[in-house]
Amino acid sequence: MGGRDATMVLLDENGIRCDGRKVDEPRKIMIKAGGLKNADGSAYIEFGDNKILVGVFGPRDVHPKHMSNTDTGILRVRYHMEPFSVGERKRPAPSRREIEISKVIKEALEPAVLLKRFPRTAVDVFIEVLQADGGTRCAALAAASVALADAGIPMRDMVAACAAGKVADTIILDVNNEEDQAGQADMPIGYMPGLEKITLLQLDGVLTPEEYKKCVRVGIEGCKIVYELQKKALAEKYFGGSS
Amino acid sequence: MTVRTVIDDLKRAQILELLEQGKRVDGRTPEEARKVSIEPNAIPKANGSARVRIGDTEVICGVKIQPDRPFPDMGDKGMFMCTAELLPLSHPTVETGPPGPPVIELARVVDRGIRESHMLDLSEMVIEKNKSVVGIFADNVVVDNDGNLFDACSYAATAALLTAKVPKWNWVEEAPVLTEDALANMPVLTIPVSVTMGRIGSHIIVDPDGDEWDILDARITITTDSDGNICALQKGGSDGFTLEEIDRCGELSVKVGAKVREMLKALQAGP
Numbered sequence: 001m002g003g004r005d006a007t008m009v010l011l012d013e014n015g016i017r018c019d020g021r022k023v024d025e026p027r028k029i030m031i032k033a034g035g036l037k038n039a040d041g042s043a044y045i046e047f048g049d050n051k052i053l054v055g056v057f058g059p060r061d062v063h064p065k066h067m068s069n070t071d072t073g074i075l076r077v078r079y080h081m082e083p084f085s086v087g088e089r090k091r092p093a094p095s096r097r098e099i100e101i102s103k104v105i106k107e108a109l110e111p112a113v114l115l116k117r118f119p120r121t122a123v124d125v126f127i128e129v130l131q132a133d134g135g136t137r138c139a140a141l142a143a144a145s146v147a148l149a150d151a152g153i154p155m156r157d158m159v160a161a162c163a164a165g166k167v168a169d170t171i172i173l174d175v176n177n178e179e180d181q182a183g184q185a186d187m188p189i190g191y192m193p194g195l196e197k198i199t200l201l202q203l204d205g206v207l208t209p210e211e212y213k214k215c216v217r218v219g220i221e222g223c224k225i226v227y228e229l230q231k232k233a234l235a236e237k238y239f240g241g242s243s
Numbered sequence: 244m245t246v247r248t249v250i251d252d253l254k255r256a257q258i259l260e261l262l263e264q265g266k267r268v269d270g271r272t273p274e275e276a277r278k279v280s281i282e283p284n285a286i287p288k289a290n291g292s293a294r295v296r297i298g299d300t301e302v303i304c305g306v307k308i309q310p311d312r313p314f315p316d317m318g319d320k321g322m323f324m325c326t327a328e329l330l331p332l333s334h335p336t337v338e339t340g341p342p343g344p345p346v347i348e349l350a351r352v353v354d355r356g357i358r359e360s361h362m363l364d365l366s367e368m369v370i371e372k373n374k375s376v377v378g379i380f381a382d383n384v385v386v387d388n389d390g391n392l393f394d395a396c397s398y399a400a401t402a403a404l405l406t407a408k409v410p411k412w413n414w415v416e417e418a419p420v421l422t423e424d425a426l427a428n429m430p431v432l433t434i435p436v437s438v439t440m441g442r443i444g445s446h447i448i449v450d451p452d453g454d455e456w457d458i459l460d461a462r463i464t465i466t467t468d469s470d471g472n473i474c475a476l477q478k479g480g481s482d483g484f485t486l487e488e489i490d491r492c493g494e495l496s497v498k499v500g501a502k503v504r505e506m507l508k509a510l511q512a513g514p
Contacts, residue, residue: 096347103344103479107461110481187476192483199483201463203476204359212473212493216486 010179011168018178019048026162026174026222031143031233033150039126041151043233047139048176051131054140054147059121073118077106079140081129101137102127108141108161108190108200114154123153134177135163138188138226141200146230150237157194158230162222163187164215166205171214173222185211189219193227255443255458262446269298269452276438276450276499281398283406283510291407291429293510295399298452299389304381304399306407310370310419311378321368321376325354327383327396334388352477353383353396353437356466360435360474363404367430371414379404390456393464393477397437398503404429405511434507435474436500437466440492442480447488449499463489465496469504473497 010018017023027048036042039055062068079102083089094102105127113123125147127140138161145158165175167183175186185205191198198216207215261267271277277298286292289305311322327350331337342350357363368377381403383396411425441451441459451459461480468474473493478484484492 096351099344099347100351103348104477107479107481108483111483196485197483198478198486198489201476201478201484201489203473204355206359206361206468206472206474208472209493209497213490216489220486 008178008182010182011170011172017167017172019176021174023170023172024218024221026225027176029226029229031146031229033146033233033237039147039151041147041149041153043143043146043150045139045143045146047135047142048174049131049133050129050136050139052136052140052143053128053130054143055126056123056144056147056151056153057126058123058151059118059153060124062120062122068120068122070119071116073115073121073123075106075110075113075115075123075125077102077109077125077127077144079105079127079129079137081132081136085129085132101140104200104202105137105141105144108159109144109148111197111199112145112155112157112159112192113148114156117154123148123151132177134180135175135188137161137200138163138190141190142226142230146233149234157192158227159190159192159199160223160227160230161188161190161200162219162226163189164219164222166207166211166215171211171218173218185215187215187219189216189223191220191223193224251458254454258455258458259444259446262443262448267448268454273446273448274495274499276503277452279398279503279506281402281506281510283402289403290409291403291405293399293402293406295395295402297391297395297398297450299387300385300391300395300453301387302383302385302392302395302399304383304396304403306400306403307380307382308407308409309378309380310375310412313373313376318373318376319366319369321363321365322378323358323363323365323381324378325357325381325383325400326350327353327385327392329385329388329392333385337388348477348479349392349396350383352393352464352475353400355477356397356435356437356464356475357381357400357404360433360466360468362401362431362433362435364430364432370412370419374417375412375414375419377409377412379407389453390451391439393439394437394450397435397466398507401435401507402510405431405434405507431511433468433470434504434511435466435468436503436507437464437475438496438499439464440495442482442484442488447491447495449495463492465492467497467500471497471501
């Protein structure tokens with residue numbers, strides 16, 4: 001059910017993947033903090049061929065008012081893909097997939113943000129996927145964390161994110177679009193390295209209990225790589241490159 | 244305006260206090276699920292159906308099977324879709340109208356568990372390649388919500404699919420034509436079972452009931468297949484898990500799921 005037959009070579013005899021990477025090698029990642037004038041905080045990430053822009057507003061008044069909470073601030077996340085971001089045009093209205101991803105990203109960020117300090121307010125995170133190539137939710141989550149930090153919102157830690165998965169019976173780091181379509185499993189992970197806490201975890205695909213444990217660990221190592229790049233992006237904006 | 248009541252805080256305090264002693268409000272141990280009951284063929288007009296109760300949570304799933312046009316790149320496979328709906332009579336807080344994010348997540352997690360386990364052999368569900376395939380729709384309705392709708396919907400859909408009878412269509416003059424009285428069993432390859440666990444403080448509990456569900460720090464739903472492999476997973480809730488907790492939840496999902504799988508297996512029609 002689902003998935004297509006693997007016609008391409010996902011992993012060759014030398015352990016090299018379809019895009020030339022090694023099994024434990026992430027794609028090329030570029031993160032930039034700031035960039036938008038009107039948003040309170042923003043970030044741009046290129047994660048392989050993914051291109052994602054994130055803008056953060058708040059803490060600010062909540063509209064509609066009935067959504068506000070007297071005990072705590074609330075976090076609202078909208079993950080949205082542009083119609084031109086994928087092969088075939090995507091209808092601009094939010095799909096069920098986008099609504100679910102918005103929810104899991106929100107719940108991945110909530111443990112990091114000190115929302116209790118801002119009762120009756122909202123922090124809005126707008127994620128715009130300009131180009132998608134597999135693993136957008138992880139790239140989006142990583143960029144959203146940087147944008148929240150850029151907005152000066154107090155946080156316990158930044159949430160780093162990276163997927164692990166399985167192709168050709170091998171556990172790999174950072175699943176790209178082809179590997180997601182033709183591979184055996186995809187496990188996106190969101191992780192706060194400072195607090196050692198997993199805040200986003202999903203899986204589709206079949207793993208043995210041993211592979212499951214290995215997959216989580218490989219993904220966490222990927223998150224640690226992304227975490228360094230997130231810190232570097234903020235350091236570049238605020239301290240001119242020296243981290 | 245959302246207001247947290249004193250009662251909510253008291254409930255949490257009580258649940259947490261009992262968990263410190265390894266107990267739960269309804270007398271279960273932390274790793275014990277509620278009693279599951281599965282009533283197959285609850286809706287005889289559907290091609291397959293089941294009513295599932297987990298404690299006081301109740302879900303009905305009906306499976307409808309009908310010819311459908313395939314997706315452009317999936318002309319050699321049948322179609323499968325699973326939905327979930329919260330009926331307004333299931334809880335005082337449910338409002339009518341389009342589904343919100345929690346209900347969309349519920350439907351997608353249940354769908355994913357069945358899909359990713361490769362439960363159904365969809366390659367057998369083709370009437371005419373690239374033109375007409377068999378569509379299998381498993382629609383869940385929540386009748387009473389006392390927590391853990393993920394597992395209730397998942398068991399109901401799986402039970403309804405296991406007991407469903409598949410009609411046969413032939414391709415005649417560019418259209419599917421139903422063959423009377425030709426019913427086959429569903430081509431089933433494996434039985435997926437989801438197990439939902441919650442974390443309250445440092446405690447992991449299996450199958451949270453309604454009161455526990457409301458105060459969970461975080462939850463995780465893990466689906467396993469008949470071989471004991473893990474085939475789908477979803478973390479939810481406004482907090483996270485440590486690596487050790489994730490490992491433990493994986494082990495629990497295999498252990499707890501095996502018992503439910505025996506119940507489901509007993510429903511399966513012989514060859």
